[in-house]
Amino acid sequence: MNLRQLVNAAALALVTTAAATTAFAAEEPKAASQPAAATAPATTGITKEQAIEMALKAHPGEVTKAYEDTKKGKKTWEVKIKGNDGKKWEMYYDIKTGELVAEEVD
Amino acid sequence: MTDRNATEIIVWDPLVRLFHWTLVIAFTLAYFSQEGPFEDLLERMDENWVQNVHVWAGYTIAGLLLFRLFWGFAGPRHARFGDFVRGPRETLRYVWDVLTLRAPRYLGHNPAGGAMVVILLLSLTITVVAGLMLYGADKGLGPLAGLLLDSSEAAIHSIEEVHAFFANLTLLLVVGHLVGVIWESLLHRENLARAMITGRKRA
Numbered sequence: 001m002n003l004r005q006l007v008n009a010a011a012l013a014l015v016t017t018a019a020a021t022t023a024f025a026a027e028e029p030k031a032a033s034q035p036a037a038a039t040a041p042a043t044t045g046i047t048k049e050q051a052i053e054m055a056l057k058a059h060p061g062e063v064t065k066a067y068e069d070t071k072k073g074k075k076t077w078e079v080k081i082k083g084n085d086g087k088k089w090e091m092y093y094d095i096k097t098g099e100l101v102a103e104e105v106d
Numbered sequence: 107m108t109d110r111n112a113t114e115i116i117v118w119d120p121l122v123r124l125f126h127w128t129l130v131i132a133f134t135l136a137y138f139s140q141e142g143p144f145e146d147l148l149e150r151m152d153e154n155w156v157q158n159v160h161v162w163a164g165y166t167i168a169g170l171l172l173f174r175l176f177w178g179f180a181g182p183r184h185a186r187f188g189d190f191v192r193g194p195r196e197t198l199r200y201v202w203d204v205l206t207l208r209a210p211r212y213l214g215h216n217p218a219g220g221a222m223v224v225i226l227l228l229s230l231t232i233t234v235v236a237g238l239m240l241y242g243a244d245k246g247l248g249p250l251a252g253l254l255l256d257s258s259e260a261a262i263h264s265i266e267e268v269h270a271f272f273a274n275l276t277l278l279l280v281v282g283h284l285v286g287v288i289w290e291s292l293l294h295r296e297n298l299a300r301a302m303i304t305g306r307k308r309a
Binding site: 065067068069070071072073074078 | 149153154244245246247251255
């Protein structure tokens, strides 16, 4: 393979990979029924502490982790609990509304 | 040394080698950012950062797979599927010859190695597609989010199983691939791993 062929091939490979990655790179959360995100501050939102409190009320136990995560296209607080019932719970609360988005058990 | 260089020829073109080693890095990152012996360490790291590493390693693998598919038809001789994909009978016969130490040496992929390439590419493709589906259905992120956001919990669970199964299968295949490389290297007294770095093999 001569140099020119090599450069052509490299360019082609780069374009293919770049095209593939950009096509997949739609990272914006797609929440089905959400209006265009307004710039208004989240006045009605909940704090991480409130999410932990709600999670512990639902499943008493030890909180192992709590952090921001995306679930079903919504920004949520994910709270992981090692429950007194011996199960590992994962609770997801919508940061904006406080609504329970998902509840998973291991 | 000059003598040896004179009889060595380029077998693996630069893009095949770049593909191979980028895939090694991307798969390692993708796998161990989710599973394996580092789980305790991962627990202590920033979840979103770890998740990003996993997702972008996955996108990289998707791009690499598309490239390899194209290169399997448009690349130089030993990169082409036509050069190394053989039927099941010929492949099994070759495996038998390998095990009984009678296998002939091939310059490109031998029939068993060629079969491994195809199986690895397929297993990775299923893993990546299931990963993209999971990302869309569970998190509502990525290119498939719009399509899969309304998936049921049962469906999400099934996708998760498929993703994990084929990721583990791929790891198992990698081990098989390594055993094959070492076995063939000893059998034919050549360093096949080195050949995938330099591209050169004894003519």
